[in-house]
Amino acid sequence: MSGLQLSHDKLIEVYRSMRTIRRFEERVMDEMATGDIPGNTHLYAGQEASAVGVCLHLKEDDYISSTHRGHGHSIAKGVDIDSMMAELFGRATGTCGGKGGSMHIADLRKGMLGANGIVAAGAPITCGAALSAKLLGTNQVAIAFAGDGAMNEGVMSESFNLAKIWMLPIVFVIEDNGFGEATANEHVSAGSFTRRAESYDIPSIEVDGTDVFQVYSATGEAVERARNGGGPTMLHIHVPRYYGHYSGDPDNYRTPEEKAAMRQDRDCLSIFRKHVKEVSLLDTAELDAVDEAVEAEINRAVAAARAAPFPPLSALTTDVYVKYL
Amino acid sequence: MAKKSFRQALNDALHAEMARDPRVIMMGEDLTGGAGANGVKDAWGGPFGVTRGLLGAFGPERVRDTPISEAAFIGAAAGAALTGLRPIAEIMFVDFAGVCLDQIMNQAAKFRYMFGGRAKTPLVIRATYGAGSRSGSQHTQALHSLFTHIPGLKVVIPSNPYDAKGLLLQAIRDDDPVIFLEHKMLYDTVGEVPDASYTIPFGEARVVRDGKDVAIIAIGRMVGVAEEAARSLASEGISACVLDPRTTSPLDEDTLLEVTEKIGRVVIVDEANPRCSVATDISALLADQCFDALKAPIKLVTAPHSPVPYAPNLEDAYIPTPAAVMKAVKSIVKR
Numbered sequence: 001m002s003g004l005q006l007s008h009d010k011l012i013e014v015y016r017s018m019r020t021i022r023r024f025e026e027r028v029m030d031e032m033a034t035g036d037i038p039g040n041t042h043l044y045a046g047q048e049a050s051a052v053g054v055c056l057h058l059k060e061d062d063y064i065s066s067t068h069r070g071h072g073h074s075i076a077k078g079v080d081i082d083s084m085m086a087e088l089f090g091r092a093t094g095t096c097g098g099k100g101g102s103m104h105i106a107d108l109r110k111g112m113l114g115a116n117g118i119v120a121a122g123a124p125i126t127c128g129a130a131l132s133a134k135l136l137g138t139n140q141v142a143i144a145f146a147g148d149g150a151m152n153e154g155v156m157s158e159s160f161n162l163a164k165i166w167m168l169p170i171v172f173v174i175e176d177n178g179f180g181e182a183t184a185n186e187h188v189s190a191g192s193f194t195r196r197a198e199s200y201d202i203p204s205i206e207v208d209g210t211d212v213f214q215v216y217s218a219t220g221e222a223v224e225r226a227r228n229g230g231g232p233t234m235l236h237i238h239v240p241r242y243y244g245h246y247s248g249d250p251d252n253y254r255t256p257e258e259k260a261a262m263r264q265d266r267d268c269l270s271i272f273r274k275h276v277k278e279v280s281l282l283d284t285a286e287l288d289a290v291d292e293a294v295e296a297e298i299n300r301a302v303a304a305a306r307a308a309p310f311p312p313l314s315a316l317t318t319d320v321y322v323k324y325l
Numbered sequence: 326m327a328k329k330s331f332r333q334a335l336n337d338a339l340h341a342e343m344a345r346d347p348r349v350i351m352m353g354e355d356l357t358g359g360a361g362a363n364g365v366k367d368a369w370g371g372p373f374g375v376t377r378g379l380l381g382a383f384g385p386e387r388v389r390d391t392p393i394s395e396a397a398f399i400g401a402a403a404g405a406a407l408t409g410l411r412p413i414a415e416i417m418f419v420d421f422a423g424v425c426l427d428q429i430m431n432q433a434a435k436f437r438y439m440f441g442g443r444a445k446t447p448l449v450i451r452a453t454y455g456a457g458s459r460s461g462s463q464h465t466q467a468l469h470s471l472f473t474h475i476p477g478l479k480v481v482i483p484s485n486p487y488d489a490k491g492l493l494l495q496a497i498r499d500d501d502p503v504i505f506l507e508h509k510m511l512y513d514t515v516g517e518v519p520d521a522s523y524t525i526p527f528g529e530a531r532v533v534r535d536g537k538d539v540a541i542i543a544i545g546r547m548v549g550v551a552e553e554a555a556r557s558l559a560s561e562g563i564s565a566c567v568l569d570p571r572t573t574s575p576l577d578e579d580t581l582l583e584v585t586e587k588i589g590r591v592v593i594v595d596e597a598n599p600r601c602s603v604a605t606d607i608s609a610l611l612a613d614q615c616f617d618a619l620k621a622p623i624k625l626v627t628a629p630h631s632p633v634p635y636a637p638n639l640e641d642a643y644i645p646t647p648a649a650v651m652k653a654v655k656s657i658v659k660r
Contacts (some may be wrong), residue, residue, distance in 0.1 A: 063408065099442030102440035113407060114440065119432050124397045125432060128404020128412075133388060135350065155427075158397035165392065252547055318477050319442035322500040325528045325575045 006216075011281055012290060013058060014212055018048040018269055019294045021072045024081060025243075027086025028088060028305050030073070030297035032247045036306070038090050044072030049268035050175050051076035054143060054235075057223045061113045063129040063142035065122030068103050072117025073145050079107045085301035091308035099319065104311070111140075119180075120146055123172065127159050130168035130226075141169045141204040141226040149180030151193055160200045160232070169226035171219065172234040175209065176271035177241035182253050197234035209239035210268045213275075232244040240266040329518040331483075334490035335375050340523045342497040343383050346411060349497060351379065352389040353396050353451075360390040370394035371451060373415050373512050393612030396427035399450065403433040406448035406502070413497060418464045419452035419506060423472075428429040433502040434477030448502045449493075450655035455536075455596060456544055456644050460631035467597040469544065472504045472604070473573040478572040479503045479527055486516040488571055491525035492627045498524065508546040528575035539654050540584045543569060543594040544603060547645060551594050554650035563658055573603045578610060580658070585611045589620035592653045594645050599627040619656035626650050 006014065011116050025045040031037050044051070047069075055064065055076035066073040074084060079095060080088035087094030088102055095105050106114035111131055116122045133140035150156050151174060163170050174193055197204035203225070207218045215237060222233035240262045244251030251259070276282040329337070342349050357380040358369025370377025380388045391398040395416060402414035416422055424431060429450065436444045456465040472480045483489040489507070496503040533548060534555055543551035548569045555565035568584060570577055580589055591611055596602040608623045614619055626645045634640050 027573075065404075071362065074368055095441070096439060096443070099441050100439040106436075106440040106444065108407070108440070108444055112437070113404065116432075118427055120401065121427055121432055124400025124428060125404035125407070127397065128401035128406070128410075129408040132405045132408035132410050135347075155396040155400065158392075159400070161392060162394060162397040162401060268393040319438050321479070322445050325481075325499075 008281070010056070012286065012324060014052055015272060015282070015287060016290050016294060017076055018212065018272065019290055020081065020297065021045070021048045022269060023050065023294050023298045024071060024075060024085070027302060029243065029247055033093065037088050040222040040246045040248050041088065042069040042246050043243045044069050045143060046266070046268070047209065047239040048177055048263070049212035050173065050209040050239050051145070051274070052236045053212040054173055054219045056216055058111070058141070058143065061111055061138070061141050063113055063126065063133070065113040065126040065129070065143070066145050067122065067147055067150070067185075068115060068117055069147065070103070070105055074105050074107070074112055075114050075170065076117070078158055079105065080108045081297065082301045082304050084230045085144045086308050089305040089308070090160055090181060090310060091305055092311040093304070093308040098313060099315065105242045120150035122146065123150070123156050123159035124162070126170060127162050127168055130170040131166065133169055139227060141171065141223055141237060143171050143173055145173045145175060145236050147180065147188065148174065148176040148178070148185040148193070150174070151196065152189060155194070157243070160234070161200055162196060163232040164202055166201045166294050167229065167231040169229070170232045171226055172232065174234065174236045175239050177239050179241060181230070181245045182249070183281055185309070193235070202232050202234050204234035204236060207235055207237045209237035210266045210271055212272055218278040223268060225232065263274040326517040326519055329486055329516050331368070331489050331507075332373065332375050333513050334486040334518045335493055335507065336377060337518070337520070338490045338493040338497070338522070339379055340382060343379060343387065345347070346510045348409065349411045349413065350387045350389065350405070350548050351376065351413045351415070352391050352402060354391055354393055354417050356380075356388055357388055358390075358511065365659040371415070372428045373509060375507070375512070375578040376415070380464065389475065393658070395421050396428060397598055400428040400432065401594060402448055402450070403428055403436070403446060403502075406446045406567060407436060407444055409446045411497065413449040413451060416452040417564050418448060419454040419468050420463045422452065422464050422468065423648060423649060427603070429472075429504070431476050431628045434475050434520045437501070438477060442613070446502050449496045449505055450503070451505045451507060452508045454506045455510060455615065456628070456640055457510040457634045459635065459637060463634045465615060465633040467595070467628070469506055469573050470505075470597050470602040470606070473603055474601070477502065478547060478574060479572065481482060481572045482506045482545040483571065484511070484545055485545075486514065488525060488531070491516055491523050492571065494522055495524040495527060499527070506545065510575040511546055514549075521557075524569070528577050529571065530577035531569045531571055531579040532580075534565070535566040536564040537588060537593045538564045538658050539592060539596060540566045540568060540588045541592045541654070542607060544573065544583060545596065547596055550647055551650055554647040554654065557647060558651055558654060563654060565654060576607070580616050581607060585615040586618045589618050590657050592624045592648055592650060592657070594626045596628055598630055600630055601627060624653040624655045626659055
């Protein structure tokens with residue numbers, strides 16, 4: 001692991017982004033308990049180094065698609081957290097005007113093609129975005145985030161094949177948090193993910209997703225390959241999932257000891273802090289200042305969301321079509 | 326005006342829009358046929374010859390033969406539509422929507438709504454449909470009702486070459502996802518089709534034939550069946566109006582209601598299975614809005630609630646016939 005290739009400002013940005021995701025998710029979990037966020041949500045806490053390490057390579061107009069566990073990817077790609085929080089509260093000021101919710105946050109201005117309620121569905125859509133980039137000659141790249149569960153959906157394999165035969169500028173980022181919902185990945189997945197990708201002649205690599213610098217380094221190569229016409233890459237990133245599958249999940253299929261050890265040993269934020277201090281890149285005061293600033297931003301986002309109006313009832317039937325009759 | 330086949334009318338529209346707008350691309354299985362092989366290029370010109378010549382005119386980047394991988398390429402077409410292209414994707418037989426319905430129903434249809442109106446998805450999905458080709462149960466269905474049910478999709482089902490061209494041009498220029506259904510038994514039918522481009526707006530029914538005793542509302546290929554029935558009925562002194570909605574979503578409710586108010590007797594003819602169908606949907610609409618004007622029960626002439634059979638005698642019995650339409654008409658027109 002090394003943060004030496006990044007500037008001071010970049011290091012701060014990396015930490016701020018990871019901390020923002022962590023505190024966003026922790027706060028959402030708290031707010032769920034008040035009953036003011038409708039429904040349920042899938043939290044990204046623990047996986048921050050993956051989204052941030054990947055998106056650090058992307059330009060504003062590069063594309064990403066996400067999953068049901070999409071808050072982290074959105075934040076890492078630069079989607080405004082005020083609007084995201086408002087979206088979770090179902091308010092008119094939300095990213096999607098309150099009509100999407102947690103599982104459908106999308107912001108095309110930021111190249112964010114949408115979280116998705118259907119496992120693996122983002123993969124072919126992202127192939128399409130990569131095809132647009134290729135045919136329109138824009139030099140954009142597209143990142144398809146997916147989980148370990150998505151690897152057992154047929155459309156994932158179909159997308160690998162399509163991406164390779166069309167040599168699309170795409171990176172498949174498989175975030176393996178060890179569980180598809182409440183079932184352990186090893187119980188349901190045969191073979192290895194990297195070998196699956198390699199069988200399509202798609203270069204692939206396993207990455208420790210608690211180490212943002214390792215993610216950054218692996219993604220750099222993949223994004224460069226995509227931008228230079230070298231076609232798709234697959235990253236298999238191992239990450240911990242701090243909470244259960246969804247916010248209401250009692251998560252009793254993991255033992256208290258396992259969960260404590262995970263948070264103790266695999267916290268990407270502690271690992272980052274420890275490293276940058278050891279090699280004297282950032283000091284405690286700088287890091288704590290970021291924490292404080294993030295806290296204020298999250299507080300502001302929640303307060304603004306709570307104060308915002310729900311969408312008008314007229315919004316029920318608008319935006320179904322550009323034009324219908 | 327030139328006489329052209331339904332197939333040629335569609336081919337005209339595809340050529341015209343590909344030439345007019347460089348963002349229009351096409352993808353599907355064997356759109357050309359012979360890709361990667363050593364023999365004839367554009368060997369099939371599409372499974373039914375509809376896309377012939379497009380490869381030569383526009384090249385393999387814009388006319389893309391895909392793997393047999395509907396979920397991937399329909400999803401890719403949806404994603405490309407979201408990001409600046411205007412794809413026309415082809416599902417060889419609409420039955421194959423079974424393996425890519427997620428991308429149609431959960432993704433393309435809902436992007437705009439889920440994203441709070443901040444996206445558009447100018448996607449056309451062309452698919453063949455319909456019975457009559459002795460192809461068994463999985464290459465023959467009429468699934469327009471299924472797509473009509475889904476908000477966010479538009480559903481187009483032309484009955485003749487002129488409409489096929491004008492509606493396809495409209496579909497390609499439309500900013501919403503459109504399911505464009507082509508009955509394979511209509512490809513060789515011929516009609517007057519202008520060479521120049523023209524569009525037919527969605528949600529405008531066509532009055533195929535005027536009449537005063539009964540209104541026959543028919544969908545897709547059934548418009549021809551209804552016309553044939555109407556001609557025979559005329560010789561028996563029954564005057565039948567024939568209406569072709571042309572699109573089932575949006576549906577031209579105004580025209581259907583107006584005609585029902587005026588005539589008071591309605592027969593609906595649809596090749597789809599009858600449960601939860603466009604036929605029952607229209608019937609419910611008319612019963613709800615025109616109850617007082619109705620002089621007789623609304624009659625439906627549809628396929629039975631069964632898959633499409635293979636044996637020729639069974640398949641022929643499956644598809645609504647002019648005789649069946651005449652029988653339904655006579656049951657409500659008092660002579």
